[in-house]
Amino acid sequence: MDDSDIKRLGEILITAEEEEELNTPDEHDHTETSTHQSYVTILKEGDIRSRMKEEIQRVSNTYSISKDDATLLLAHFRWDDIELHKNWSDNAKTVRESVGIFELERPLDLPSDDKNFYCGICFKIHSLERSASVSCGHRVCKFCWRSHINKRIKEIADVDWYGTLKCPYCPASFGWDMIESFACQEEKTKYYRYLFRSYVEGSKVIKCCPAKGRSCDVHLTPGSGNFDVLCLCLLSFCWNCSQDTHSPMDCESAAKWLRMNSSDYQDPNWVRENTVPCPRCKLRIRENQDWSLKMRCFPPCNYDFCWRCRGQWTEHGLDLYTCTHDEYEETVFGNMAEYAAGRYKDCHEKWMSNESLMQKAKAKLQQLHTDVIPDLSNKQLATVQQLEFIAEAWSQIMECRRVLKWTYAYEYYLGEDQVEKQAFLKLKQDNAEIPLEKLNYLAENQLNMLLDSDGPSENFNRFRSDLTDSTRITRNHYELLVRDLEDGLSNVVGASTSQRARNEDDASGSSSIHDDLF
Numbered sequence: 001m002d003d004s005d006i007k008r009l010g011e012i013l014i015t016a017e018e019e020e021e022l023n024t025p026d027e028h029d030h031t032e033t034s035t036h037q038s039y040v041t042i043l044k045e046g047d048i049r050s051r052m053k054e055e056i057q058r059v060s061n062t063y064s065i066s067k068d069d070a071t072l073l074l075a076h077f078r079w080d081d082i083e084l085h086k087n088w089s090d091n092a093k094t095v096r097e098s099v100g101i102f103e104l105e106r107p108l109d110l111p112s113d114d115k116n117f118y119c120g121i122c123f124k125i126h127s128l129e130r131s132a133s134v135s136c137g138h139r140v141c142k143f144c145w146r147s148h149i150n151k152r153i154k155e156i157a158d159v160d161w162y163g164t165l166k167c168p169y170c171p172a173s174f175g176w177d178m179i180e181s182f183a184c185q186e187e188k189t190k191y192y193r194y195l196f197r198s199y200v201e202g203s204k205v206i207k208c209c210p211a212k213g214r215s216c217d218v219h220l221t222p223g224s225g226n227f228d229v230l231c232l233c234l235l236s237f238c239w240n241c242s243q244d245t246h247s248p249m250d251c252e253s254a255a256k257w258l259r260m261n262s263s264d265y266q267d268p269n270w271v272r273e274n275t276v277p278c279p280r281c282k283l284r285i286r287e288n289q290d291w292s293l294k295m296r297c298f299p300p301c302n303y304d305f306c307w308r309c310r311g312q313w314t315e316h317g318l319d320l321y322t323c324t325h326d327e328y329e330e331t332v333f334g335n336m337a338e339y340a341a342g343r344y345k346d347c348h349e350k351w352m353s354n355e356s357l358m359q360k361a362k363a364k365l366q367q368l369h370t371d372v373i374p375d376l377s378n379k380q381l382a383t384v385q386q387l388e389f390i391a392e393a394w395s396q397i398m399e400c401r402r403v404l405k406w407t408y409a410y411e412y413y414l415g416e417d418q419v420e421k422q423a424f425l426k427l428k429q430d431n432a433e434i435p436l437e438k439l440n441y442l443a444e445n446q447l448n449m450l451l452d453s454d455g456p457s458e459n460f461n462r463f464r465s466d467l468t469d470s471t472r473i474t475r476n477h478y479e480l481l482v483r484d485l486e487d488g489l490s491n492v493v494g495a496s497t498s499q500r501a502r503n504e505d506d507a508s509g510s511s512s513i514h515d516d517l518f
């Protein structure tokens with residue numbers, strides 16, 4: 001793959017939304033990039049501010065109101081354009097009143113003579129030029145406006161913050177025109193921060209990166225595709241639930257897995273006392289925290305049964321705490337606790353080992369940009385840009401470890417009766433290691449050899465094409481794996497599954513990958 005191929009790949013991944021922007025001449029310099037894996041656009045704070053301003057301008061044009069009033073309206077409706085439009089068309093006057101934008105029939109507080117006026121806040125006479133008013137027309141001197149506006153902004157608390165920015169006399173709102181003219185720098189900054197945050201929170205297509213303990217001024221907006229997001233700070237998370245990226249698991253099961261206390265679930269006694277096996281799929285389910293008897297198994301099983309008698313819940317009444325059947329005798333299933341605990345332990349260990357390999361790849365990726373790539377750039381006389389393929393390889397390794405990690409949680413949630421699926425998954429997991437090991441070998445050992453050489457090495461071009469190919473092959477392999485698992489391994493049926501899986505994997509090219517390993 002040469003430079004032009006890489007560029008083409010980048011273009012394919014541009015989201016529809018971005019494409020629209022590219023086709024529209026734009027005064028702002030957007031520096032948006034799209035990540036390979038998630039079809040998510042990463043926006044810098046400046047890009048979002050531009051979008052916010054465009055939105056304000058658009059509403060101002062649509063309703064023929066000032067930008068100031070447009071901002072008040074948008075903040076009031078939490079930047080929900082549709083809601084604003086609906087209310088405005090129904091009754092613009094009511095909307096104006098509830099937001100605090102008045103239309104004066106005649107100016108209030110007409111001064112007694114043309115040059116001076118009396119300020120009712122500081123009880124002093126001022127010249128007329130030293131006064132200001134908002135849509136209500138209440139005249140207040142500039143000194144009083146200044147202290148009023150600063151005080152109000154200082155007092156801003158989270159809920160409905162914009163609703164407190166009012167005229168000293170009445171519910172007329174003041175917006176950013178007045179704030180620009182009268183607020184001190186600190187208060188201006190606070191106001192803009194709140195306005196910006198309300199825009200991001202109100203927007204359905206922009207989210208902040210949930211990275212903890214760092215101010216990541218990167219925000220994200222999804223395109224089509226899945227919910228996986230990889231931020232520029234290398235934090236990867238689920239767009240939908242903000243947990244760490246967990247595909248191919250669904251959000252709900254992933255949350256349950258993360259909440260499980262690993263030492264409890266590895267202890268057969270604890271498992272015996274605190275969980276029951278689903279009568280249909282044998283997966284062990286934890287008792288309800290409120291001690292109600294109705295149990296529901298995990299998806300896709302979703303079987304409803306009774307904790308006490310293990311019968312189907314449909315044979316019970318509406319009362320979730322009452323069972324009139326005989327209590328289940330803990331005999332056969334009781335012995336299964338040991339097996340369940342062992343199965344959990346096994347999955348959890350593999351989960352942990354992939355997690356630590358993922359962290360290792362992440363550390364490597366961070367180190368690449370600080371020392372490895374600049375060093376290699378000097379030795380091989382290549383630009384930093386031309387060496388991006390190495391970072392892409394490590395980024396792929398990180399993603400593979402993440403996916404593999406979740407396949408072990410996925411494995412745990414496969415019912416114990418789903419033997420075929422378990423065998424098939426095991427095979428998939430083993431096969432998935434093959435391209436990954438090769439990629440890892442190239443990205444680590446081969447790279448080290450280049451780093452050890454004194455000057456430009458003739459192996460560099462070979463290394464470059466091998467690593468780029470290997471990254472692509474591995475990416476395809478893992479994307480297929482994720483898709484298969486997200487489909488619930490639906491193509492697995494019957495007893496000869498393992499053989500079929502082997503054949504399928506051969507057909508998809510895994511064996512050839514295996515053959516040319518090392």
Ligand SMILES: [Zn+2]
Pocket residue numbers: 119120121122123124140141142143144
């Ligand atoms: Zn005054």
Ligand SMILES: [Zn+2]
Pocket residue numbers: 136137138167168169170171172
């Ligand atoms: Zn007023």
Ligand SMILES: [Zn+2]
Pocket residue numbers: 209210211216218231232233234235
């Ligand atoms: Zn981030």
Ligand SMILES: [Zn+2]
Pocket residue numbers: 227238239240241242243246250251254
């Ligand atoms: Zn999620």
Ligand SMILES: [Zn+2]
Pocket residue numbers: 278279280281282283297298301302303415
């Ligand atoms: Zn079940």
Ligand SMILES: [Zn+2]
Pocket residue numbers: 306307308309310311316323324325
């Ligand atoms: Zn019962």
